[in-house]
Amino acid sequence: xxxxxxxxxxLLPFVTAISLPMVGLKRRExxxxxxxxxxxxxxxxALANLMVVLNxxxxxxxxxxxxxxxxxxxxxxxxxxxxxxxxxFLALLALIHAGPTSPQTLGQRIVPYYTLILLLISxxxxxxxxGDLFNxxxxxxxxxxSGYALVGVAGGxxxxxxxxxxxxxxxxxxxxxxxxxxxYAATGTLNMADLALRVPALVTSKAIxxxxxxxxxxxxxxxxxxxxxGWLPDAYTHAPEAVSPLLAxxxxxxxxxxWVRIMFGVVGPDxxxxxVPVLILLEELGAIAAVVGALLALTQHELKRMFAYGGISHxxxxxxxxxxxxPTGFAGGLFYLINDxxxxxxxxxxxxxxxxxxGARTIDELGCLRGQAPWMTxxxxxxxxxxxxxxxxxxxxGKWYIILGAIxxxxxxxxxxxxxxxxxxxxxxxxxxxxxxRDRPVSSVMSPVEAPLSLKVSVGAVSATIILLGVxxxxxxxxxxxxxxxxxx
Amino acid sequence: xxxxxxxxxxxxxFIAFVILFLxxxxxxxxxxxxxxxxxxxxxxxxxxIFFLVAISAKTGATVPILLSGxxxxxxETYANPLPHVLTLTAIVVQVATLGVxxxxxxxxxxxxxxxxxxxxxxxxx
Numbered sequence: 001x002x003x004x005x006x007x008x009x010x011l012l013p014f015v016t017a018i019s020l021p022m023v024g025l026k027r028r029e030x031x032x033x034x035x036x037x038x039x040x041x042x043x044x045x046a047l048a049n050l051m052v053v054l055n056x057x058x059x060x061x062x063x064x065x066x067x068x069x070x071x072x073x074x075x076x077x078x079x080x081x082x083x084x085x086x087x088x089f090l091a092l093l094a095l096i097h098a099g100p101t102s103p104q105t106l107g108q109r110i111v112p113y114y115t116l117i118l119l120l121i122s123x124x125x126x127x128x129x130x131g132d133l134f135n136x137x138x139x140x141x142x143x144x145x146s147g148y149a150l151v152g153v154a155g156g157x158x159x160x161x162x163x164x165x166x167x168x169x170x171x172x173x174x175x176x177x178x179x180x181x182x183x184y185a186a187t188g189t190l191n192m193a194d195l196a197l198r199v200p201a202l203v204t205s206k207a208i209x210x211x212x213x214x215x216x217x218x219x220x221x222x223x224x225x226x227x228x229x230g231w232l233p234d235a236y237t238h239a240p241e242a243v244s245p246l247l248a249x250x251x252x253x254x255x256x257x258x259w260v261r262i263m264f265g266v267v268g269p270d271x272x273x274x275x276v277p278v279l280i281l282l283e284e285l286g287a288i289a290a291v292v293g294a295l296l297a298l299t300q301h302e303l304k305r306m307f308a309y310g311g312i313s314h315x316x317x318x319x320x321x322x323x324x325x326x327p328t329g330f331a332g333g334l335f336y337l338i339n340d341x342x343x344x345x346x347x348x349x350x351x352x353x354x355x356x357x358x359g360a361r362t363i364d365e366l367g368c369l370r371g372q373a374p375w376m377t378x379x380x381x382x383x384x385x386x387x388x389x390x391x392x393x394x395x396x397x398g399k400w401y402i403i404l405g406a407i408x409x410x411x412x413x414x415x416x417x418x419x420x421x422x423x424x425x426x427x428x429x430x431x432x433x434x435x436x437x438r439d440r441p442v443s444s445v446m447s448p449v450e451a452p453l454s455l456k457v458s459v460g461a462v463s464a465t466i467i468l469l470g471v472x473x474x475x476x477x478x479x480x481x482x483x484x485x486x487x488x489x
Numbered sequence: 490x491x492x493x494x495x496x497x498x499x500x501x502x503f504i505a506f507v508i509l510f511l512x513x514x515x516x517x518x519x520x521x522x523x524x525x526x527x528x529x530x531x532x533x534x535x536x537x538i539f540f541l542v543a544i545s546a547k548t549g550a551t552v553p554i555l556l557s558g559x560x561x562x563x564x565e566t567y568a569n570p571l572p573h574v575l576t577l578t579a580i581v582v583q584v585a586t587l588g589v590x591x592x593x594x595x596x597x598x599x600x601x602x603x604x605x606x607x608x609x610x611x612x613x614x
Binding site: 112134137141145148149152155156157159162163166167170171173174177178181183184190301 | 510514517521523525527530533534537540541544571572575578579582585586589590592593596597600609610613
């Protein structure tokens with residue numbers, strides 16, 4: 001029974017998702033409670049799964065009893081289990097937050113809306129656990145399709161952003177599938193563990209090199225790595241306030257997890273293409289994304305767009321961490337990934353709450369927070385401290401381990417990039433706080449309303465989590481060092 | 490160089506794949522009409538599916554169904570079913586993507602009365 005946790009985690013949101021349209025025919029108001037129950041049940045199961053993995057080692061779940069490589073296999077290793085806890089926790093908070101901030105014009109469409117959210121969550125579970133390259137593709141597409149529909153659900157400007165997201169996302173998926181085809185043609189298998197045995201001998205073949213490049217390009221579009229990020233800012237800015245946190249915190253990060261699994265689990269971290277180590281390329285792409293993303297965030301006026309560019313810069317930081325090629329940097333990068341998921345959720349929860357209460361979308365309108373919303377401002381200060389990287393928060397420890405790893409590897413370019421992106425992050429938060437504390441307070445666009453409990457809970461819980469991640473950084477990084485680091489280091 | 494071209498000519502299906510992929514990509518990038526972009530996207534997806542079929546083609550093979558359990562199995566006489574299953578799944582994904590994208594395009598047309606990217610971007614400002 002205890003080994004079935006991965007399948008249960010997937011089936012909880014999935015079965016609810018497909019039963020919602022039937023229930024919703026008669027009882028539209030049941031949708032939200034049903035979704036909440038299903039997703040809140042995921043939390044304990046994810047924790048139980050983590051405990052099992054901690055005590056008994058990784059779970060390899062073979063569907064219908066067909067063992068890999070013939071059957072489809074899911075792998076719940078240390079990394080997947082930790083990320084799953086984060087996914088189920090943030091998904092629950094995002095659903096709580098979605099109550100008041102969902103678009104008011106949905107009407108009958110509230111049923112497919114919750115179905116799509118649950119499908120997105122179940123697809124994320126699938127990507128995290130999948131032990132098979134093709135499975136990753138299918139779940140990436142399920143997540144992406146629900147993502148496109150959710151971005152466009154409110155209509156208006158969001159439709160065009162959703163269309164652009166769809167075009168680029170589908171191009172990414174096609175490139176990824178092409179890479180999978182190359183790998184299959186070269187090795188005759190799709191199972192990651194099986195591939196890991198066969199790929200190292202073939203790593204000089206053009207098919208493997210080409211496949212790796214195509215898969216990277218595809219996943220780079222999905223994770224919005226710097227030059228391929230074009231779809232992200234528009235999509236996250238115009239998406240409904242209830243949807244952006246879910247997309248921003250989880251979708252890009254989970255695509256990055258898929259890449260980490262392919263790079264470190266299948267191909268091996270020491271791979272070189274024509275004497276160029278692949279990891280160095282990753283690290284430098286990440287460094288560029290970290291600096292340029294933060295620089296672009298500095299130039300934005302819309303709150304959500306600024307946070308979206310902040311997320312792009314953090315994807316770069318995570319890649320710097322995992323690309324350093326030593327355990328410290330790798331564990332630091334993954335710890336930063338967990339932090340970044342929480343921070344992005346926090347920032348977009350806050351942006352959603354500000355829109356809901358004050359109707360403020362640009363940073364010039366943020367002056368209305370002053371004196372009126374001390375708790376929200378306090379939460380924003382905690383988030384900013386973590387984004388910039390001040391000690392008691394999780395963001396500091398993530399960057400700390402990344403920098404330690406970079407010094408250990410003597411990659412001072414990476415150290416400089418992390419520090420530069422930190423300074424730029426500080427700059428755009430200073431710009432934000434200047435509007436709140438120093439400028440003349442502006443009257444809010446609409447008369448402020450009392451914040452509903454669900455907004456307070458979601459914003460408060462993520463802010464507390466940011467601090468807790470900092471307090472518990474040592475055991476979490478220790479756990480990642482013990483279980484997630486690829487063998488051979 | 491001549492050898493390379495000769496090697497290409499021995500694999501016309503892969504040349505067809507490359508042409509289709511680049512053609513679709515070119516349409517996606519250069520056309521301003523949303524439906525034409527979708528057509529380009531569809532060609533790209535189809536070309537990848539064509540590639541999956543092309544790598545698994547096998548002459549003289551039969552369907553992978555065992556007629557009796559006693560006769561020894563010669564794996565080389567059967568077609569590999571896995572790429573076909575992958576192709577089917579990829580087609581399902583493609584159809585779903587096309588459905589969502591057409592719904593989006595229809596919603597855009599109802600809202601802006603146009604499918605031209607430049608015109609819509611002008612109206613967005």
